[in-house]
Amino acid sequence: MNFLLKTSLLTAGLAWFLFSGCTTITPGHDHHHHTGIRVYDAWVRAVPPNMKMTAAYMSLHNHSDMEDALLSAETPVAGVVETHTVEENNGVMSMKPVDSIPVPANGMQELKPGGYHLMLIQLKEVPKKGENVSLVLNFKHAGRMEVDAKVNDMPMKNMEHHDHGKSMDHKHSHQ
Numbered sequence: 001m002n003f004l005l006k007t008s009l010l011t012a013g014l015a016w017f018l019f020s021g022c023t024t025i026t027p028g029h030d031h032h033h034h035t036g037i038r039v040y041d042a043w044v045r046a047v048p049p050n051m052k053m054t055a056a057y058m059s060l061h062n063h064s065d066m067e068d069a070l071l072s073a074e075t076p077v078a079g080v081v082e083t084h085t086v087e088e089n090n091g092v093m094s095m096k097p098v099d100s101i102p103v104p105a106n107g108m109q110e111l112k113p114g115g116y117h118l119m120l121i122q123l124k125e126v127p128k129k130g131e132n133v134s135l136v137l138n139f140k141h142a143g144r145m146e147v148d149a150k151v152n153d154m155p156m157k158n159m160e161h162h163d164h165g166k167s168m169d170h171k172h173s174h175q
Helices: 003-023 156-162
Strands: 030-032 037-045 053-062 068-074 078-089 092-097 101-103 108-111 117-123 132-139 143-152 168-170
Touching: 037 132, 053 068, 053 078, 053 101, 053 143, 068 078, 101 108
Parallel strands: 037 143, 092 168
Antiparallel strands: 030 037, 037 053, 053 108, 053 117, 068 101, 068 132, 078 092, 078 117, 132 143
């Protein structure tokens, strides 16, 4: 083989190796689906043992040309999982269920404290810091996707969002 052919094959092989690594599932960090939705940095908030609910957060990246939506989620640790958002009405922050969470085409949607998030309600077991919680996400176009979310403490700057008894109205659709 001549030098130019060897160099071309080596370059093609290296490119394939580098780009094929972009689609590898790395537990706890980057999960993807063949349709273009990728989930990054999924985490569940650690709560005291007497709590019956917690929240899950993540970053949803849509690498397709079609808008998608997170319709629902499931987990073995909770009886109910709801898609929620936070709104401000007359200076009062309130949390409420939503039918779905939009994920724009070639864009991203952050599920974070103070915005869209998943509420894990009727906890069957309280997730402990350092554990992983298995979530199944159901998308309009991408279908079902399994994600492992790490249980972490919430940064202090975000604690006011989850002070359910004082600063925020909280509604659930299962009532």
